[in-house]
Amino acid sequence: MTRRTPMPSPYASVLSLRQQPPTPGQPPIQSTTSPATSFKSKNFILSDMDGRNSPDNHVCGHCMSKLTPYELNQMNPTLSEGQVCRLCQVEQCRPEAFTKPFCDFLQENPTVFHTVDYFKRKLSDSRFEELDARESWNGKVRPGGKYWVTRNGSTIIAFTVGHAYKPGNGVGMIGGHIDALTARLKPISNRPSKAGYVQLGVAQYAGGLNHTWWDRDLSIGGRVVVRDPETGKTATKLVKLDWPIAKIPTLAPHFGVGMFGSNNKETQAVPVIGLQSSSPHSEQDAEPLGHEGAFVNTQPRKLVQLIAKQLGITSYTSILNWELELYDSQPAQTMGMDREFITAGRIDDKLCSWSALMGLLAADTKSSDSYIKLVALFDDEEIGSLLRQGARSNFLPIVIERTVEALNPDTYGPGLLGQTYAKSFLLSADVTHAGNPNFLETYLDQHVPQLNVGIAIAGDSNGHMTTDAVSTAILRRVGEIIGAKTQDFQIRNDSRSGGTIGPSLSSAMGCRAADAGLAQLSMHSVRATTGALDPGLGVKFFKGFLDLWEQIDEEWS
16 A cells, blocks of 8 residues: 655644743843844844744754854754754745744734834844934935834834935835734822732723733733933833733622623723732831832832832832833744644734834845835824824824935925825735634625735725725735735625724825735734734735835836
């Protein structure tokens, strides 16, 4: 009898990547900072091997020969049966190459501030230059250059200028958002002790504190505003207490009270963060941490001490304020019989945003490129995008305007800017709804996105999406050229559509635009699910769009 050779699973290399959650109480592996002069290759950056456990960094001899000494020190040249070269996978833009980097990104960057800091490091490693919004860009932005600029530490725009840039040429843009549903600490988060518990005052951000948040293991992270007592200078520092700090306890069914649908978010969704009896002195009896009116006196005493210790702060009163939030501490990881899913918190919308930024870093650099490739990742989408760091602010339009001005200082004006926008395209990238097998009756027939298939183009007849027939044809053309599948999504007439940043940005700039995104289950839950290949499918599509926009634009009469 002939023995059949088993077909390899499409998730085989996903299975080979070990995903071990961090030890409780210990921080996860962080990226190692190399000397400023160290050059890092594109594939090394995209594979996210820097600072990782070198036994897991399997590479082939061919790829080893291309690495710098700094990179070689972090490689494992041994490939056992069933193992693959991670750098070869990245070079070929294989979707499975991006599963583990995306899971690590989600786990290590829980807040919008950590996310922007992560992107800044990736961009700096890729030799992008920072542009200071408070300084002139004239003489700094040049054809062939790579740049990034931030606002509020929670929104970032990165772009490259083609070597053959010509005045009036357009911008291939991808826009997304990096904020997620959460619960943020109140300005005064101290709560009176009840039944011996220390509790924390929090306020919902967007749809946070919904019923999926109860009985979850929650951590705390964000940014802290600190004044140096010696220099008098004020700055922000990032912090995360990445072991479970808080929990919102449910009420047992024995009491005869239903838990879901009617609970008061102000009084019945208050996190527990400790026991009053675990402290040698009650917070009410202890000496204040700061002078009268100090911010630290308005926060739980032990929490202030934990944050200060984490940041190496010895003077509590140097903490002027903070923006901290709760987040699900369970590791992002693969699941399913073939590990074909990713389960994690904050997938909406770190998924499309991370894939878009990686797509920009992976994009080809050709001497014939004559346009601008850009990725803009915004804060505050979940609450309407109306703040200064949101998509409805002037941030993206003014970055484009200042870039065009810096490239064309002698001819800049409304005409040149209008010409630029007319030749541009915005891909508004946001997650969409994967078909839920238990509720298929709520979906529109033949408009049910699947996981691990590809980008879904989202339409809405009432303008909640910016997609139209022309922009749909353009995105399908991208998929056709790179060999990527596209899907369709639209809601039923008896459902309510969510919104995206696409309509407001496309109307502000007047450029062609479409909404499209990767699919996920359990949107707006504290923990959601996407496909293990979807981050990589996103990287491939977004890279293709950025590489091909000029070519596809020229195909239109």
